[in-house]
Amino acid sequence: MSEWKSLWKRECGKSAPIYRVLVPESVNDDVMRAWNARGYRYTAGAPSAIMLTGGMGRNFFRSSVLFKGGTAAGTAMTAGFAAPGGLALLSGFGDAALTFGGMGAATAVGTGVFAAVTGPKYLRDPKRLSRRARRKVTGARWITPQSLGYIAGRKDGRDTDEQRLFHLAVMIARKIVRTRAWTHPILKDHVSRVDLDHAVASIGVRLQELVSLREEIEGIRDAGTAKSVETYLSKLAVAFTSMARRVESMHEYFERLLELDEQLMLLHNSERSRELGDRVLDVLSRTAADDSADWQFRELRIDAESQSSIISGLVAELDETADDFDDFDSRLAAAQKSVDELEA
Known part of the structure; x- marks a missing residue:
C-alpha cells in the first residue's frame, strides 16, 4: 500500500x-473580508464548512434589514398618503388633500432622516457585499466530495x-x-x-x-x-x-x-x-x-x-x-x- x-x-x-473548500482565486478580497466578518468558514483548515451557498451572496444582517426595511416602509407610507391626497384634490376636497399631503410630506421627511442615519452604517458595515461583489460570489468555485466523483450511499x-x-x-x-x-x-x-x-x-x-x-x-x-x-x-x-x-x-x-x-x-x-x-x-x-x-x-x-x-x-x-x-x-x-x- x-x-x-x-x-x-x-x-x-x-x-x-x-468539506467545502473555496478556491481563493475565484473571488476577490472584498468578498472574503465580508465572509470573514460574518463568521463563515470556508478555508481549507476550517473544522467544517458552513453550508450557506445561497445566503453567502446576500446581505442578511442587522444594518441591511434596518436600512432597507425602514426606507421601504417609509416609502410605502409616503405613497399611501400621496395617493388619497391626489384623489381628494381631483375630487375637489381641498382640505382633505392638504391633510393627506401634509402627512405624506411628514413621512417623506421622516424616511429621509431615517435613511440618512442608517444608510452610512449600512454602507460602512464590514459584512456588506456590494453589487459587484455579489456578482463575483455567483462565480465562486468550491471543491466538494461530489466535484471529485464521490457519491454517497x-x-x-x-x-x-x-x-x-x-x-x-x-x-x-x-x-x-x-x-x-x-x-x-x-x-x-x-x-x-x-x-x-x-x-x-x-x-x-x-x-x-x-x-x-x-x-x-x-x-x-x-x-x-x-x-x-x-x-x-x-x-x-x-x-x-x-x-x-x-x-x-x-x-x-x-x-x-x-x-x-x-x-x-x-x-x-x-x-x-x-x-x-x-x-x-x-x-x-x-x-x-x-x-x-x-x-x-x-x-x-x-x-x-x-x-x-x-x-x-x-x-x-x-x-x-x-x-x-x-x-x-x-x-x-x-x-x-x-x-x-x-x-x-
Missing part, C-alpha cells in the same frame, strides 16, 4: 468526507482516489491550523509565507481536472482507441502520483510542526521555571537571607537557550519542507517532461 493510502486509512478512512455509492487524496489533504490542513506552532509569534512571518488555503485549493483544482479528464477518456474507450486510452491514463497516473507526493509533504510539514510544538512547550516551561525561580529567590532574600540559595536555584533551573537553538533549526527545516508542496506546478511540468523524454 502506498504511503498516501496508509495515511488516508489512518486519518480519514472511517469518516465521511465533509452503500448500494449505488462510489468513491475515487482523487477524492480520498483531497480528503486527506483537508484533514492534514485542519490539524496544521490547530497546532500551537501555527499561531505562535515565532512563526508569524513563516505562516504568512506558507499560504495553506492556496496550497490545498490548488491540489483540489488539479484533482478535479484529473477526475474530469479520466471520465472523458473512459467515455471514448472501444476496440480502436483502447491503446490510446491506456496511454492517456498512464500519463494521468503520473500527475496523480505527483499530487500524492505533495500531500505526503504536507503531512511531513505537519509532523515538523508537532516537533516544534514540543520544543515550544519546553521553552515555555523553561521561561516559567526562571520566573518562578526568581520569585522564590526574592522570597528567600526577604525572609531567610540565605546566601547559598541563589547558587542552588540557578543550578536547578532549566536553561531555555538550548530550546531556542533547537527551535531555530526546526523553523529552518520547516521552510525546506514547505517548499516541497509549495511549487507543484513546476514539479508536475518537470515530471511530465521526464516521462515524455523516456517515451521518446
